[in-house]
Amino acid sequence: MTVPVLSAQNIGKSYGSGANRFDALKGVSVDIRAGESVAIVGKSGSGKSTLMHLLALLDDPDSGALLVEGTDAKKLKGKEVNRLRNQDFGFVFQQFFLTANASVLENVVLPLKIAGVSPKARRARGMKALEQLELADKAKNKAMNLSGGQKQRAVIARALVNNPKVIFADEPTGNLDTATGAVVEDILFSLNKDKGITLIIVTHDIDLAARCDRQIFIRDGIEDVTRSPEAISKPEGARA
Amino acid sequence: MKFVDIITSAIANSFRSKLRTGLTVIAIFIGAFTLTITSGIGTGVTSYINSQVSAIGAADVLTVSKTDDAAATESDGPAAYDPEKATTISLGNGSRPGSTIQALTDADLDTIKATSGILGVDPAVQVTPDFIEYDGSGKFELTVNAPATLTTADLAAGAQLDNESATDQLLLPTTYLDALGFSTPESAIGQTVSIGITDFAGTPQQVPATIVGVQNETILGAGAGLNQPLTDRLHDVELAGTPAGAPQSYASATARFDLDASDEEIVAIKADLADQGYASQTVADQIGSFETVINVIIGVLNAFAVIALIAAGFGIINTLLMSVQERTREIGLMKAMGMNGGRVYALFSTEAVFIGFLGSALGALVAVGVGSVISNILATTVFENLPGLQVVQFAPSSIAIIIGVVMLIAFLAGTLPARAAARQNPIDALRYE
Numbered sequence: 001m002t003v004p005v006l007s008a009q010n011i012g013k014s015y016g017s018g019a020n021r022f023d024a025l026k027g028v029s030v031d032i033r034a035g036e037s038v039a040i041v042g043k044s045g046s047g048k049s050t051l052m053h054l055l056a057l058l059d060d061p062d063s064g065a066l067l068v069e070g071t072d073a074k075k076l077k078g079k080e081v082n083r084l085r086n087q088d089f090g091f092v093f094q095q096f097f098l099t100a101n102a103s104v105l106e107n108v109v110l111p112l113k114i115a116g117v118s119p120k121a122r123r124a125r126g127m128k129a130l131e132q133l134e135l136a137d138k139a140k141n142k143a144m145n146l147s148g149g150q151k152q153r154a155v156i157a158r159a160l161v162n163n164p165k166v167i168f169a170d171e172p173t174g175n176l177d178t179a180t181g182a183v184v185e186d187i188l189f190s191l192n193k194d195k196g197i198t199l200i201i202v203t204h205d206i207d208l209a210a211r212c213d214r215q216i217f218i219r220d221g222i223e224d225v226t227r228s229p230e231a232i233s234k235p236e237g238a239r240a
Numbered sequence: 241m242k243f244v245d246i247i248t249s250a251i252a253n254s255f256r257s258k259l260r261t262g263l264t265v266i267a268i269f270i271g272a273f274t275l276t277i278t279s280g281i282g283t284g285v286t287s288y289i290n291s292q293v294s295a296i297g298a299a300d301v302l303t304v305s306k307t308d309d310a311a312a313t314e315s316d317g318p319a320a321y322d323p324e325k326a327t328t329i330s331l332g333n334g335s336r337p338g339s340t341i342q343a344l345t346d347a348d349l350d351t352i353k354a355t356s357g358i359l360g361v362d363p364a365v366q367v368t369p370d371f372i373e374y375d376g377s378g379k380f381e382l383t384v385n386a387p388a389t390l391t392t393a394d395l396a397a398g399a400q401l402d403n404e405s406a407t408d409q410l411l412l413p414t415t416y417l418d419a420l421g422f423s424t425p426e427s428a429i430g431q432t433v434s435i436g437i438t439d440f441a442g443t444p445q446q447v448p449a450t451i452v453g454v455q456n457e458t459i460l461g462a463g464a465g466l467n468q469p470l471t472d473r474l475h476d477v478e479l480a481g482t483p484a485g486a487p488q489s490y491a492s493a494t495a496r497f498d499l500d501a502s503d504e505e506i507v508a509i510k511a512d513l514a515d516q517g518y519a520s521q522t523v524a525d526q527i528g529s530f531e532t533v534i535n536v537i538i539g540v541l542n543a544f545a546v547i548a549l550i551a552a553g554f555g556i557i558n559t560l561l562m563s564v565q566e567r568t569r570e571i572g573l574m575k576a577m578g579m580n581g582g583r584v585y586a587l588f589s590t591e592a593v594f595i596g597f598l599g600s601a602l603g604a605l606v607a608v609g610v611g612s613v614i615s616n617i618l619a620t621t622v623f624e625n626l627p628g629l630q631v632v633q634f635a636p637s638s639i640a641i642i643i644g645v646v647m648l649i650a651f652l653a654g655t656l657p658a659r660a661a662a663r664q665n666p667i668d669a670l671r672y673e
Contacts, residue, residue, distance in 0.1 A: 086577055097670065116241060
């Protein structure tokens, strides 16, 4: 039995205090194994984004423990956490978070710049990542001049540029039309299959979730174990 | 993130909002411009005074005169006559015409000479020659600049006066060159001129003198300088025919002390002289009051410049706070990608320092340009009679200090926004819409 890449053990997180206290997560346990694709599914406000943030070490859990390859994240120094986020994790966001008036290449090499890679190596690796996503011809364009699909591909290139072990994708197709969304999905899953990059997708899109190896349903801050893949196809209530 | 990347990113970031950065740069520019100009005026005026007075050359000289009669000021009526007391003179010898001053007699000179710390004393004799003539080219009035022997002259050509020399030396102002028929300052050096002077009996006499140097015009009097032997010789001619036994009196005397004397020793000598009833001033004392006034004026101008810079500092705070606000998501993203708070802080404070550098370097550069132009214009118009005066002069070191200080102010102003940026939580920053 291999050690999971990420392991959440009964983690909880709450925001605010007193009367305003809001328990976003009330104790969730998840094991993410290397190479698998996992969907974290839930309505907005269910706590699925909070879970992803905790898994990505962007936030500290209030209760429970998070193990990174068997090591408690609390015992990791700030420097190691930064190194993990910089080199082992890649992030894909619904809102892209591209710097609008910087060039596509500059946006893509940002993680390398933070890591302190030399400008020459940055350029080479950035172009390689862009070629992979067929965006090499747009390298010098400003990020704001790209279409939605191109923007998301640039974001994926940015997530890939450091050869991460895990890619966290928060609603990666949320801002894209169906056709473009499908292309982006295909790219993500091919990375998972061909390169063995672990994929953690946060979504409320059941079709996207269904393409993942495994689904974790979050509802009101806890894992909804009653939900099965069959239940997804006949969801109760309206779903976006 | 590497240091170089932080600097290049910070510079690129500051150009992202050009209008906002530009306005802040203008605010800093005004402060830096004012500071550079005022410091330039300070440098210019000070260096002019120094070249004029050459305090160093006269550092070992005290001008000694008799203290005003104490009794006359302390009681209402005139002081009782004291036949033992020094003569009073009313005209000539440097006093205000028609006024009465206490004069120094030969006995006073001996007393001064006996004062501890005083190496020698010379009475300040004033001679009034009638004319100067060179090579039969015509006679011209000659004014004598009495303190010339005390100071080191600002020379156009030739050498300084030598009081130890046996020859009769003359230091000619540049204004005399044309009249006497010299084409260049150099051509006058070594030539012999004759000085006309009337003796006590009213007979005109002529005394030859050698031109050793040509002096630029000064603020200390435009006359010619005479060395001590020439002064003595002219004085002797003037006194020729004086009834025997007529007492000699002098308005003031110059006393020399050890050049290496410390400030305390000079103060002690002055106090000693004051106890004996003599007022004494070093050249530094005389210039000091003048320099104090100039320093106060420059200080006030600098204070205004600093106020402008403080206002500009708030401009920097404002600019960067808006920048942090605008880039919240970008900061969040960089932190999510493993950039630590220290680097984020460095990024924003570097941006502040860069804005400060931009404003101060531009301000200093323009100030140097404008100051030089104005200074040149003034030198040929308002200050035409003061050759050598460049009102605004720039010392590279003081410009470097100004730029450095402005960058420091900018860094301090950037501290607050940079801290705000460094403390951003990546999650909150990424959620920010």
